[in-house]
Amino acid sequence: MVDFARVQKELQECNRDVDVSGISVSPKGDNLTHLIGIIPGPLGTPYEGGTFNIDIVLPDGYPFEPPKMQFSTKVWHPNISSQSGAICLDILKDQWSPALTLKTALLSIQALLSAPEPDDPQDAVVAQQYLRDYQTFARTAHYWTETFAKASSLGVEEKVQKLVEMGFPEASVRSALEASGGDENMALEKLCSG
Structure with missing residues (x-):
């Protein structure tokens, strides 16, 4: 107990x-x-x-x-x-x-x-990246931190900028991000499906 x-x-x-x-x-x-x-x-x-x-x-x-x-x-x-x-x-x-x-x-x-400790990994793909190309690992880890572990408006603006650069209108990007709770991938799916 x-x-x-x-x-x-x-x-x-x-x-x-x-x-x-x-x-x-x-x-x-x-x-x-x-x-x-x-x-x-x-x-x-x-x-x-x-x-x-x-x-x-x-x-x-x-x-x-x-x-x-x-x-x-x-x-x-x-x-x-x-x-x-x-x-x-x-x-x-x-x-x-x-x-x-x-x-x-x-x-x-x-x-x-x-x-x-990449020699005792839980995620072999990440461990291989860490061992073979630390700079790419660090950029990816930083991106995931920005995307998933920060609730700042700066993260939202970066997401808006990235999606606008893909050719979507800013107003549509903002409403898709808002509708998907800030999840960039879900917003992209919404934008692509019309």
Whole structure:
């Protein structure tokens, strides 16, 4: 059975210094076994400036079993699935210890963003790109951060500009982006289908 008193204490710990660390955890709904973690992209990386959401599910054996964590924000990284958001990190598997907390796990994930391990990948395609052509990897990771991990109006203006450059009228581009919740690919499909 999940130790809910400990989970409450961990939530307070995570959210105590959110202004400094940028890391926070909150319940998804009113169930303390399904949480949302938020981590900022580390400075000096292609993820800088992004805000990444982590879906957290606590198993019945928590804290003696590791939390199940995966990115709900799309991210381009060798150790994170670009499709499902699954994370390849030892402390989320066989190296978990009850001494670890949700915050230490999120800090470890943030550190993984800074220091990928392409020799132990979750996403082989990304790992190959990282190893063979780091500049292309960094540009792609930065683009994904801009597209999926930032909610700034600057991202919207860049999307508008790109779609206008493809030959679509600006008013149509703006309404398609608005109708698709800012999803550039969905907006492009709407524009192409008439």
